[in-house]
Amino acid sequence: AQSVAQPEDQVNVAEGNPLTVKCTYSVSGNPYLFWYVQYPNRGLQFLLKYITGDNLVKGSYGFEAEFNKSQTSFHLKKPSALVSDSALYFCAVRGRSGSARQLTFGSGTQLTVLP
């Protein structure tokens, strides 16, 4: 069965500093990987995805993520954090065939950017 691990429940960073939110995954075959953000009492908002090709993926609002196949990781990064980036972030994985095609989410990481 496929799975996603987000090892940090909470990440705190000062405004203007770089931020990293960690994600590792397990899936059969090559993965599709995603990051979503959730603001309070809202649905999930798509940030970026890795399908194939370049390991560094750029997404919305200045976020990027690096796919590392050997470490089965897909960490979310941003060079300079904003207070408005404070939210709940979810990593998700999907396989490419059969039952693995369903989207599996991690438990989420609460990012707080301190002014």
Place this chain on the structure above:
Amino acid sequence: DAGVTQSPTHLIKTRGQQVTLRCSPKSGHDTVSWYQQALGQGPQFIFQYYEEEERQRGNFPDRFSGHQFPNYSSELNVNALLLGDSALYLCASSTEGTGYREQYFGPGTRLTVT
């Protein structure tokens, strides 16, 4: 361009009752997926509908059922409600063409079972 819409926003039901939640996908999308998000957890996949048929199903009991209409909108039905069914129910839409597309989520329906 309207995004994914869900109704109702909030719902309070009693144990043993039945509930129906509704979802309209983003314009141009033909696939609808449903997720359950319990408090403090990530979304859990319930099932996915494409061409009016259930195509994938997660680890949820048969009390959870769904339907997709010809206009691609969808319903999630839950029978014999349990206290543990209290959660945010999210609908997501996408297109399943030659390549994989990201899912777009609605704002969710908050279900409280008392």
